[in-house]
Structures are given as structure tokens and as C-alpha cells.
Amino acid sequence: MSRNDLQVAQQAFDCWPASVFVESGMDCSDACIRLLDALDGLERGESGWRDIAALTRQVLLTSRATYGGDPEVAVPSSRNFPTVDEWQVAQCAVSLRADDRLGIRAFDWHPPAGSDGAESNRLAAEQVRAVYREVPPEGPPLLPADPFWKATHHYDCYRGETQRQAARAAVLKSGGALTVALPTGRGKTAVAWSKMLLSTHGVTVVVVPTVVLALDMERRTAEAARADNLDLSPVDRFAYIGSLDDGLKQAMRQHMRTGRQRIIYTSPEALVSGLASALLDCARAGHLQQIVIDEAHLVSQWGVDFRPEFQTMAGLIGDAYDLSPAESKPTVLLLSATLAQQALDVLSRLFTFGHRSPDLVWGSELRPEPAIFLESCPDNDRAAKILSATTNLPRPLVLYTTKVDDAKEWANALRSEGILRVGCITGESSESERRGVMEAWRGYTVSGQRITTKLDVVVGTSAFGLGVDMPNVRTVLHACMPESIDRYYQEVGRAGRDGRPSVAYLCTTPSDESVADGINRPTTIGNELGWNRWRQLLSSGKQVGPSRYRVQKSAIPVHMNEGYKQSAQWNVKTLTLMAQAGIIRLHPPTWTESVVAAGCTDVEREAFYEDLHDLLEVELLRGDCQDEIGWSAAMDEARHQVHSSQRQALASMRNLIRGDECAGRIISRHYRYRLENPSGAQLTTQPVCRGCPACRRSPDLSPGVSTPEPCPLLPFAKEESESLREWRGNQPALFIRIPSGADCQQLLVKLAQHGLSIYSGLNRSEAERLQRAVPNCPIIIDDPSAYIPLVETYEGPIVSIVATRQLPEDIHHRLSLELTTYVVGPYDIVDPDRPGQFLRDIIPSISIEALMRSL
Template identity: 50%
Template sequence: MSEHDLSVLQNALQAWPTPAHLEAHHRISDVCRRALDAMHGLTLGESGWLDVTALVRQVLLIQGVTYGGAPSLVVPSEAPWPTADQWRDTGCDVSSLANARLRVTAELWAPPTSSPEEQEAAEEQVREVYRDLDPTWSNQIPSDPFWRAAHPDFGAYRGEPQRQAARAAALNDGGSLMVALPTGRGKTAVAWTTMLMSHTGVTVVIVPTVVLALDMERRTIDLERSTSRVLSPVHRFAYIGAMSAETKKELRAAIRTGSQRIVYTSPEAFVQGLSDAVITAAKKGLLQQVVVDEAHLVDQWGTEFRPEFQMVPGVLNAAYDAAPDDLKPSTLLLSATLAQRSVDVLESLFSKPERPMDVVWGTELRTEPSYFFSNHPSEEERTAAALKGVTLLPRPLILYTTKVEDAEQWADRLRATGLQRVAAITGKSSDEERRSVMERWRGEKPDGTPTATTLDVVVGTSAFGLGLDMSNVRTVIHACVPETIDRYYQEVGRGGRDGRPTLGYLAQAPDDMHIAENLNSIKVIGDELGWARWEAMLNQSTPVLGGSRLRIKRSSLPAHLNEGYDQHNAWNLRTLLLVTLAGAITLRAPQPDIPEGITPEERSALLDEYYEQAPDAIDIVLQDGTLMQPEAWKKAAHAVRQQIQQAQTKSLVAMQKVLAQTTCVGRTIAQHYAVTFDGARFHVSAACRGCPSCRRDPSSSPGTSPAEPAPPLPTSRTATDRMAPWRGGQGWMFISYAPGDRLDDLFARMAERGLNVWRVDLETAERLQRNVPTIPVVWDDPEPGFSPLEFHPGPLVAVVHSDEVPKRVWERISTGLPTYLIGPETLRNPSRPDSLLRDVSEGTYASAKSLLKGM
């Protein structure tokens, strides 16, 4: 909160250059803290004049918008402080005072629009970003006992989508589950639940970037500290390239024994260096779960330049096959932005013939951003517009470019204008540079210790910020045109993760669309070259693992097949992906081919040799012999190439529609993310805080309160009902109890046999969870419209304490859904009110005492 911003900042300005002393009771905003850090940086040469003016102006605007009036501050005017003209250039009014001081007040600025009415609406939307008001969540829902057991600090679910996602993930028993859940709805907590509900076993989380792996490691260290649990014997959680060989070896050993409870890694490391450890853990029944975070990238990145995303299922399949029947690993695919092509690819790669993929569709559009666009006749004018946006829009701020060289040039340009609290993150940045930028930007060390902020603006390319827990980004500026609506929406979505309003501003130049169209065209090898390259790879492959696979070296092709000069590896991978999507092969991560009967020393030597060679190897399994002939292969490859390009073109067209500014941005994005899965159509409700179309015609705006999705719990194939034989083939069973029966013992035995969903009072459900701490107990909240009683197709236990069967319980039984009804011996039959249910039960009957004895 910003209650003391003005007084704290004014005291610091009067005391400068002496560092400000902040009292414990002072409640100041993040921006005020940044302003104090920037003022101190002036004395060290770590801040520029524009850093200070921008932050002080933002503090003044927060005060004026939140508390009213026209707040002002008295500031020094001597170097290194800004001059009066520099304050004016930063959107401030200035008046001179005695003693070389200036009084400054702030003026609001919004990106220009096409009419006074639109400009007024734009200014109000910008004003909302400065308002210091915590968001209120009106859609909180009582949480299940298992959720509170795993996350004691979470008193409620953040809406129905999170509840169903949490339930589905907790009940997932060796299946693949795709969860579409909005940013800010706790996807990380959903992924952590399985780990936190158990005492041993490994969860592997595959993340797209090193920065995200390091960020998740930081959060897990915090979790380990706050829960007093040991989650790793190595006390490391990110398996990354910069890690020492010895630490990697220790992590692999901890995964094999199940003592590494969770690890974050890239798809490349998962399918290469970690695959043997993961499969070994699975053989022992110790691999609980594999999570693919930002799962849309399996399609968006895996189809072209990071094929290891699409090799992940190869390791998963090997691990699944190796695991004991009752301890199969589950797969969790998480994303906030799943379009049709991504859904189709995930279903194709991660489903199993005997276990179709389940889905929880809880997608909602972000309601935080207001959208602004400007189109400029020259690169110079676009640069000036984006620069003005960086100068006058609120921090923390991200500026996105498409090219690495553009990001580096923009960082230099911003420094030249007077900003020093700026850095660039691109694909060329080292792991240490990424870690340092996040620490300086967030103001927090990897162990959670607060530290001074030294960055407010980060210039990045498309991967920057992906999934990061930087909740208070206020502005996202594009000095480029993204090649797909997916990329644009994901990047705008880096802002406002705390639920507060944000700004998205895109400034377009003449060459941007040409660049976007070139990037949009995914490089897929043609028919003739593709077949020739594929045939050569087959001819040079080596049978491994008893001939069940063929191993291909990515760099093995002869020079006469070169495409793109020295880009052998890239074109080999594109060819293999095309062959995979055509259905001719499945990709498998290479596994060590180690013979039986060798000494431990020989095995260790062969493993070391395998880890050294693995990055250059891909294993394949032939699937469709009809596609081994040239014409059939070319026909199938052509069809796949068309599907890929159609999806890309559709996403670019949606981006162009947004730039045309003729329709609501929120409606366009909602249409793009509507998908069909397993014969059902999943829609996304439109939402828009503000865009050019809605500012022109406010009555047409979908607003910021879209209908919340209410996804059902997936079908019972993800749960094992080991009580089914007691039902004797019937759909339901009545279990009677008498006074003094040990119901708590009975309930625990039933939960241990796969009955997780309980319609009981909350106190009983929570007591049951304490009695079976490693088994998730789902409480059937009787709130109409949300109850699993009506919708859950899997087994459900309903406990009754009166002589009457509740109408809704009997309606469920009448539909044939699997139900265990527990009630007193005096419970009457709703179909024959003059009879007891135990005497004329159409289902199966047992007393609690006999059932407990039999179990």
C-alpha cells in the first residue's frame, strides 16, 4: 500500500544524499521503494536522471489517483539531479523554489487516440493502473480437505476452474491430464499438490526457460523453508546446463532413489541427461508425476527449433511401461493459452490407446490489460513513440522486440536517454545474467532475502518472462509486431499477475508486418529433400536395445544433402518432426544400451560415455510401414505441412485483425482460443478492459466480468475403485451403520481403496483427511451447481444421518452413477417408503460392521 509514500519520499529528498531510513511501520508502495533505491543510485552512478523522474512522477500519480488532490514533492535541482526541463520532458509541472529546489507535480499521459471521447476513456483506463487498490476476489470457493492439507495457507480455491483442476490433478492415477487454467489461478499449487500429499516419490517439472527453472527453484526453497520439509538431499531443484557435472550427478542419483521430491528442468535435459534417472525411478515406482509447464510450447516451439519438446512423450512412455502396474506416473500438461493446434498436438503426443487424455477446460481471458496501438510511417517515428511510452507509462515495465539485436539496441538507446535501471534479456544471455536481472528487477535474492532494486525496465525477446512470478508488472510495450496472436497475448499477459490493471501498448513500423510474416512461416522441409534426408538417416541408423529402436545421429548426414549450408542438425530435426507428425515414427529419448553381467565400474563408464553422446542422438521406433515408400510418405508429409501452416496463418490473421483496430481485442482473442476436444466445443468468454474498438463504442464492450467456466471433473478412468467388487456388478451399494459402529475406521478403509469423493459434513471430511494423510479427500460441497453429486461420473460416497435419503442423492443413484450410500439401519427406501432400504435394496447391501471386518 502507498499510505506513507509521499511523506517517506519527501523526507528522503530532504535528507539526500544521506540514505533514507525506513521505519518498520511505514506502508509504502513498490514504486516508492524503487524511487528510494534510484535516488541512492544517483550517488553511485547506478541511476540516471530519467530513472528518478519517471519513478517520482509515478509516486505522485499514485497518490493523486488514489487519495485525490494535486500532490507535489520538493526536489533538488543541482547535478546529478534532473533539471527543470528534464522534469517537464517527463510529464511533470515544475516551479522554482529557494535554495536550488524545485516543486514538481505530475500530469497523466495516455497513448494518443483518434477522438476526444476515446482519449478521455483512454486516460481513465491509464488512471486505473495508478490506483493503489488491492483486487477483490468474489469467486472464492471452499477448498477440499486435501487442498488445505497440502497448502495450509490457502483457505479457499480461486474459482471453480482451479477447484476442478486441483481435484483432477490430485485424483489423476497414471493418466495424462491437460489443464487450461488462467494465469493467477494457482497452476503451480496444482502441480505441487501430489508432492506435498506424499512422503516419497519424484515430480519432474519441464519448463521452457532457464530463468523459469531458477525462479521455480527459488520458490521451492521458500516452500522447503516454510514447511520445514526436506525436498532434496542436494538442496538444489533446477537441473540446468550451468550446473557442475558433480551436482548433476548428485541430482540424478537423488531422482533414482526418490529422495529428490521435485526437480525443474528443460525438455532438452529431460530427454537427454535425465532420461535414465527418470526411467530408473519409474521402475521402482518412485516417479509420481511429470508436469509440462507452458504446454502450448510443445507445439509452438517443438515443431521447429526445439524438437525435444515433442520427444518428451518418448521418455514418458518408457517410464510408464517400466513402472509397476499400480504405480504408474501421471502426466500434467499446464497452460493458460491453448489454441486448437496446440490441443491437437498434445492429444496426439500424450494420449495412450488405453488411456485417452483428460481435460479440465478453465480458460478465461485476462481482464487486467487495456490495449493501445499506434501505427507509424517510419522506424524513427515508431522509436519516438515507444520511447515516450517507456518514459511516461508506469513501472515495472517490459519492452518486447522480435530480434535479439533489436533488444540490445533498445537497451543501449534507453541508457543514452537517461535510464540506467534497464537491462536486456535475450537468447544470448547467460544463465548468470538471467539470474542477476531477475534479482535486480524483483528486488529479491534467490533465497527470498530482500535486496535493493536496480532495474525497472527490462527489454526482452519472446521467451522473456515466460511463467515468471513477477506479479506487479504494470506496462508491456511492443516495439514490434508479434508473428502470432498467441505470442502477443502471452507477452501482454506478463503484466498484472497480481490482478491489478495493466497497460499493453504496441507501436508499429512499416517493416514489422513483413518480419512477422517471415517468422510466421515455420520452416518445414519439402517433399524431395525431406525424403532424401529421411532415407539417408535410416540408412545410417544403428539398431539399439535389442533392435527395438533405431538410433540416429543428428550430425551424421553427408555434405551433398546439406540444406542451409552448415545447418545439418536443424534440418535433420525438422525432418524427423515431420516424419513423426505424419505418423511414420515415434521419437524416443536415447537410453543407455548397457549389457547384462558387467561390473559396476564398466556400467559407470558406459553411462559416462552415454551422457557424453546423448546430445547428438535420437532414438526412433517405426510405426507405419506404408509410409516407408516415397509417394505415400510425401503425401502424408504434405498434409502435415498444410496443417501446420494453416494454424500459423490463422494466428497471424488474428494478430492482423487486432492491429486493424476495428473489432474488440478481447473478442478476437476469445474466438482464437475456442477449441474442439473429444467431440465437445470449449468456448472462452470474451473480456476487455479497454481497446480501440471498445473506446469508440463502450456499449459493445464485453467488460471485465466474463462468465466463469464450470468444467466438470474428468471421467472415472483416472480413478481406481477397488471397492467395485463389493457392489457385485450393481451401480450402487447401501451400507448401514448402528450406534457405536467404527465409522471413522470404515471411512479410512474405503478411502484407501480408491474412494476419494465424499458427500459428508465438512468436519467429517477433514477428519478423514487427517486419518489418510497421503490420500486426497474431495469434499462434495452441496452448493447447487457445483456438486459432484450430479456431475461426477466416478464413484462417490454419500453419508446420511437421518431416516430419509436426500432427494438429490437418490436421483444420482437412479441414474446408475456408481454410489456408496452409508446411512442408519432405519433408512427408508424412497421407492417404497413403507420399507427399510436394507430389506428391499435394489443395489447391494452390507452392514458397516461386516464390511469393515471383510476389508
């Protein structure tokens, strides 16, 4: 909070260049702490005049927006500090004081509102002012936690209905894949951990897109393990990354094979290389419990031209699934906050196991935090506009560009203009460079230790930000035109992850159009060359199993005699597009005795690992695509889907930039999913807008930010076994008769041990007692106040506790729908449809004593 900001900031200015110590109990905002850090670095040349001016105005505006008044601070007029003119450039009023210091007050500033009208500018000013206001966000409605959620995470509540259904689905899912569209800030990590924490054995593998995120998750996991005294790793390490010591890597792989490494975070590249054999051994031994893919939309967005391992890993996961014993198939959890049609279609194709396509929990919501500002200007005007925005908008701040060279140029340009607390991250940045920038920007290390902030601004390409847990970013700028609405929305989403308002300012120029158009048009090989390349790959490859071949990525087609690096890229592009078309499935090569000639030597084994980076295995899937005609037809369809999706995403981006329509409505139309069923029904995302040019012009037409929360249904896989099915025979229900006033706790324990997890009519204390009795079984209690109670919608089995002779209406309705139900209640429950008849005479029934003897 900012209660003591002005006092602490004034003390810092008064005693500069000495440092100020913030006393315990003082409430200081992040901006104030950053100002102190910037003042400490001013004489060493680590901070520039714009850094001091920007952070000072942020402290002043935060105090004014939160507490009112027109606050002022007195600052030195020495050569290190901004001059009078420079303070004015930073939208500050300057007065000369008697002691030769300068009195500084801050003015409001906002990017162009999108209209010259007074009302538009008033709304724009208020939308930016809200970013400075230190008010805790309301957040989603808190809902009472299920017993398993409280037992595993010690949370009394869920953060909304979407998290509740996602958490339930994750622990109930047994084998197969589950896709979860869950908004940022709703605790995806806790959802991913729940199954692991409920059990005492089994390995969870979490695939993340960045090393920084893997290290951050390792820190959080280690803290949780220490807090609850959990034995999750014999080596107390969880991030399997390139910089890890080889001995630790070997130990983690071995503990994964034996099931003792309960959770491990890694990248797609490491999963399909160093971890591949350990993953398969773990699965074969029945230890693989869960595979989690975070930011799952990247499988389709990045998997073709960039980081193809995002798609290759699907084949490895499929191998692991097939190798797992029938009674212990792993669950594959696909998590993302933003899933559009094409991304979901690709995930469904890649992660269908047997006939089990992924289940879906659709909790898609737009972020309410950003106020969107749009401006188009001549090429030579953009530098001044971005510089002004970087100086006058709140920090921490991200500036996005499209090209790596542009990012470097922008970072250097900002430094030359007095913004020295700026870093740069692109796809070319090394692991250590990324980590250094992130630590200096956040103000703490990956191990959680507080350090001095060195950066407030990060310039980056789209390679920066994914999965970065930086909750208090306040501003996102774009000095480019993103090539898709997906990229724009994901980058805007870097800000406001703590639920507080943020600013998104996009400044485009005419030259951006051709850049975006070029990137948006993925280059794919033509049918004639592609078919020849594919046949060459296949004929030069080695058969390693039924319909499975090991090929070299760098194989050069007969019509080429050089350029193997470019040829390898084209080979991978061709193969990944074939995988999207369903012609093949890609697998990383693994050294197993079943796929090598008998009597292989150590030299051959070493040669295999020497060439591993250049090898890929393909499994033929479609017999109708093994001739040129069928192959070409399938590839044409795959290209059409990719190109159509890309064109639509760019068209939506152009539509947003025009500013004629609410940005929230444009984005919401993109994030919808047409179900693959005869009805053609759609799952939609409701529009949300805190501010955009169209809504500032016509505020009465704005959708606002108070839209209803999604209420996703809880999926149920009908093919899953149920051990008590024999007691029901062919009937959907079983009535378990109990004596009046009897304690049925032991019966409920037995039912839970036989896989029945969902209970209605059970009060919270009884449910929590049941969870303690069966700590490895997820206990879920139906909330009758929910918008869609489980008893009315869930197609899987539910245990319903009835305390009176009258059958509740919702249970009666459930029985009429012939949904699987175990009714536990007194002997003389009356059937509402048949006066004078008892429930025991209508549905199969058994006494509690007889059932307990059998169980």
C-alpha cells in the same frame, strides 16, 4: 501500499545525496522504493534523468489516484537532476520555489485512445489512472477448501472453481496424462505439489522453460520444506541446472533413482540428457510418481524450430511410463494458462499412453488486467513514441521486440536518452546474464534475499518472460508486430500478475508486416528431399530395439558434401514434423544393456556419451507411412495443420491491430477447443476487455471484465480400477446399512484406504477428521452450493452419507443415472420411486458389520 510515499520521497529529495532509511512500519509502494534506489545511484551514473522523472511522476500519480488531491514534491535543481524542460518532457508541471528547488506535479498521460472523441480519451485516461491506484484486486471467488488441500497447503480456500477442479483432478489422477488450462494467479504450483505432499514417497519431476523459474521454484520449495519440516531432498537442492556443481548433479540423480529426491525442477534439455537415465531407473523401480510440464503450450509452439527437446521429452516420458510397474504408473500433468486448438492437439498426440489420451480440465479465462492501446506510425516516428511511453507509463516495464539485434539497439537507444535503469534479455543471453537482469529488476535474489533494484525496464524478445514470477509489472510495450496472437497475448500477460490493472501499448510500423510474415511461415522441407533425408537417416542409423533406431542428427544426405550444422537442423526439423504427424516417436538415447551389443567396452560407453549431443532415437509408429506415398500424405497433413494454425494466429493479430473489433473478443475466439467427438462441441473462452480502441469507441458493446468464471467438469478415467467393485457386482450402487446414530468413522477410513476419495453429505469437521486419519489419501467433499455439484456430474465413485430415512433428491437422481455410488445410511431409507419399499430392496446392500469384517 503507498500511504507514506510522499513523506518518504520528500525526505529522500531533501537529504540527497545522502540515503534515506525507510523506518519499520512505513507503507511505501514499489515505485517509491525504486525511486529511492534510483536516487542512490544517480551520482554514480547508474540512474538517468528520465529514470528519476519517470519514478517521481509514478509516485505522484499513485498518491493522487489512491488518495485524491494534486500532490507536489520539491526536488533539487542540481545538474544531476532533470532540468525544467526535462521535467516537462516527462509530463510534469514545474514551479520555481523560493529555495531554488523545483516544485513538481504530474499530469495524466496515455497512449493514443484509438479515437479522437472526448469520451474515448476520457476512458483511456481512466484506464491508465487505474494502474496507479493502490487498491487490492478483488480476485476470483474464494471457495471452501477440501480437506486434502488444507492438510497439504494450509489453505482454507480455493481461488475459484477452476483451481478447485484442477487440484481435485491432479490428486485423483492415477497414471496417464492430465491437461489443465488454469489462469495465471490461480496457484498452478500448489496444484502440482499436492500429490507429492499427500504422499511420503515418490518422485515428482517438474519441467520448466527457464533457469530463472527453476531457481525461483527451488527457493519456494526450500521455504515450504523448512516451514513444514519436510524431507524432500537429502542435498536440500531442487533445481537441476547447467551451472550446478557436478557432484551435486550426481547426488541428485542418485537420490532420484532411490526415490529420496522427492521433487526436482529441470529444463527439457537437461531432462533428455543428463537426467534421462536417472528418470528411467526411477520409473523402473516404481518411484516415479508425477511428471509436470509447466507452460505446456510451448511443446507445440517451440518444439519444431526452436528447442526441439520440448517434443523429444515426450518419447522419454513415454519410455518411463512403459518401464513403470503396472501398479505405480506416473501421472503426467500438462499445465498452461493459454491453450489453443493446435497446442491441445499436439499434446494429445504426444502424451497418449496406450489407449489413454489426456484428460482435460478446461478453466480457460482471459486476463482482465490489461488496457490495450494500439498505434501505427511511420518507421521513423516509432522511436519517439516508444521513448515517450517508456518515460510516462508506470514501471516495472517490459519492451518487446522481435529480433535480437533490435532488442540490443532499443536498450542502447533508451540509455542514450537518459534511461539507464534498463536491461536486456534475449535468446542469446547466458544463464548468468538472465539471472543478473532478473535480480536487478525484481530487487531480490533467487534465494529470496532483498537487494537494491538496479533496473525498472527490461527490453526482450519472446525468449524473455515465460514463467517469470514478477507479479507487479505494470506496463508492456511492443515495438514490433508479433507474428501470432499467441505470442502477443502471452507477452501482454507478463504484466498484472498480481491481479492489478496494467497497460499494454503496441506501436507498429509498415516494415513490421514483412518481419512478422516471415517468422510466421515456418520453413519445412519438401516431400522429395524430406523422404530422401529420412531414408538416409534410417539406413545410416543403428537398430536398438523393435522398430527403434538410433540416428545421428548431423548425418549429411548423399546429395550434400558439407554443411553438417545446417544439415543437423534440417534433420531435426524433419524428424519433429514426422513426430507431429504421428509417423514416429522421438526418444533421447540412453545407455542401457538392452540396446548395446554384449561385451561392450568402457571405450564404447565413453564414445556413446561423447556423441550423445548428436544422437536421437526414433520409434516407428505407423506402418502405412513406411513408403514414400504414405509418408508424403502424412507429412502434407502435418504441414497443413502447422501452417493453417500459424496463418490463423497471424490473421487474428492483424485483425487486432486494426482496432475495429474488441481485442478481447478476437483473443477469446483463438483460445477455444473443438472436442474430438461426433458432436463437434467446443470448449470456449469468454471474452474479457478492460479497454481497447473498439471498446473505447463503443463502450456499451464492451464485454467488460465481469464474466462468469468457468466451471470445468471433474474428469474420470473409466478404465481405472476400483477395489470395492466386487461388492457391487454388476450394479452401479451399493447401500451400506448402518444402525441409527452409529459412528461410521472407521467405515469411512476403510473406504478411503480402498481408494474412495469423494464424499457427499459429510460435514467439514468430520471430513477433516477423516483426512487426519488417512493422511496419504485425498479427501474431497462435495460442495452442494457449487454451480455444478460433483454428485450431479462426476462419473466416478462417490460415497454419500445419508442421515435420515429420506433419500436426498440429488442422490436419487444420481442413482437413476446409474453413476457409481456408495450410499451409507440407516437401514430403513425409503425409495422415493416406490412407496412402501426400502432402498435395501432395490440396490445391492450390505451391513456395516459385514463389510468391515471383509475389509
